[in-house]
Amino acid sequence: MTDITTAPVAATPEMAGRSLFQLAGIRFRRNRAAMVSCFVLVAIALFSFLGPLFVSHSYDQVFPSYVTIPPSLEPRPDSASLQDVVESVASRARVEVRAFAVEGQRFTVTIAADEPIDPRATRYFDRANEFDATEVVSTGEDGRVLTLEGSVQREYFPFGTDPNGRDLLVRVMLGGQISIAVGVLASLVSLGIGVVYGATSGYLGGRVDNVMMRLVEILYSLPFVFLVVVLVVFFGRSFILIFLVIGAVEWLEMSRIVRGQTLALKRREFVGAAQALGLTDWQIIRRHIIPNTISPVIVFVTVVVPKVILLESFLSFLGLGVQAPLTSWGALISEGANNIQSAPWLLIFPAIFFVATLFALNFVGDGLRDALDPKDR
Structure with missing residues (x-):
């Protein structure tokens, strides 16, 4: 008999699996506009929050000798x-x-x-x-x-000074801190309330959904400015009140978006399987409904942040938001618009940062939408 020896078969290397979020991250990194926008947002945030540490002037420091001087890189005087x-x-x-x-x-x-x-x-x-x-x-x-x-x-004023003799560079940094902080915090408030409210309403359905949505419509009918005036009268004007009020209004739209997503998800097979396993309604909402609504919610947050910044600017213009010596990009733009003929730099510099932030957020939102779109997987 012939002895036939079988050569050992080489083991097939295991393929590393990738989650859906890893695949979405790869697609997002391929989007050049979104990646550049991320770097722009990081640069603006570092400029606003870390910039004052490297400037000797404070945001409320007044220079009587340098009132409304144009921007220059040369030392003064x-x-x-x-x-x-x-x-x-x-x-x-x-x-x-x-x-x-x-x-x-x-x-x-x-x-x-x-x-x-x-x-x-x-x-x-x-x-x-x-x-x-x-x-x-x-x-x-x-x-x-x-x-x-x-x-x-000798002082340096690369952005010039305002009519009160304050360094516009530091004022723009402070405005970025307040505008970004209000935008992010108010968006988180609307995110927390709107996601839970909309997922609960859409999943329970029936009379509960009807009552909860009618409450949203009633709150929609209330005048936003009137609500802010009432809260300011009762609690006083403060930074915390600004983002709480804006977030308490913006969650209405967030809840309707999440409710629409929940109505489509509640009839999916995995939800039926969870019900068959005996999970409670809250467990299904927390473990299955809310995680599957993250994609549209993340994209919507990138739209809410610039909208909140605009709302904060509107409130500051009416005297209900940030008050002097504090400021925001919206307040600086409003002041610059009043002095556009005599001192155009008061409008140009805060408007550049404001517009750059809005464009970057929109590009990031588009990139997240394309990366998280199930049809593109």
Whole structure:
């Protein structure tokens, strides 16, 4: 007999499986517009929340010497304007400027008067935004002549200043913080309420669905501004109240979207199998209905965020939202629109960030819609 040896068969390598969300993530990363928009949103968020850490100015700091100045990358004041500043300070101190010189970041000025000059006259120079740490280095003519030295305070205003002399760069950063925070928090409030409410209404159906939807329609009929006015009167104007009120209104539309998705899901086979296994209604809603409505909900949230930002801007314009010295992109745009002829930069810079955020959110929403679309799998 011939001995036939069988060669061992090589084991077939196991194929790593991918979940539906992993496949959706791959499709989303292939969408260049959505990925670029994600980077834009991250850049704007870092600019708004981390930018103030690298700027020496505060959002409510006023520079009386720099009121409504145009944007520039050059330090202010320049050497040519310092002479006028010294003359202005000297007139307020009721002294005469005999000599003035600037070397780097230091200045030297000689002032004179008919009577002995009080050394406290240096305070007039320190009160100006351009000078700091002024001190008397020499006296002459029985105190009627003083030589002062100090440092020149040079400031940078790449976005210019507003009519109150505040740095617009820092104001735009603060506006981004409030607008983004209100948009995200209000969207989370509407997401939490709307998803649970809509899934419960759609799954239970019958009279419960009828009553719950009639309640939504009644709330739809209430004037939004009137509701905000009533809440502001009772609880006062605050940042927390803004996103709570907006979120409490935006959940109505969210609930109707989730209800429509639930009506289509409740007749699917997996829901019938869950019922056959004895799961309660709440368990089915929590484990099967809500997770399967995530795709349209995520896409809808990208639409809600810019809508909430617009609503917050509208409330601030009416005096019911963020109040000075706090601000938002909407409030800055409203202020810039009033000064568009004399100071167009007050409108241009906040509008650029506002429009860029809206476009980025829309592109991200389109990318999520394409990635999560079951027909595209």
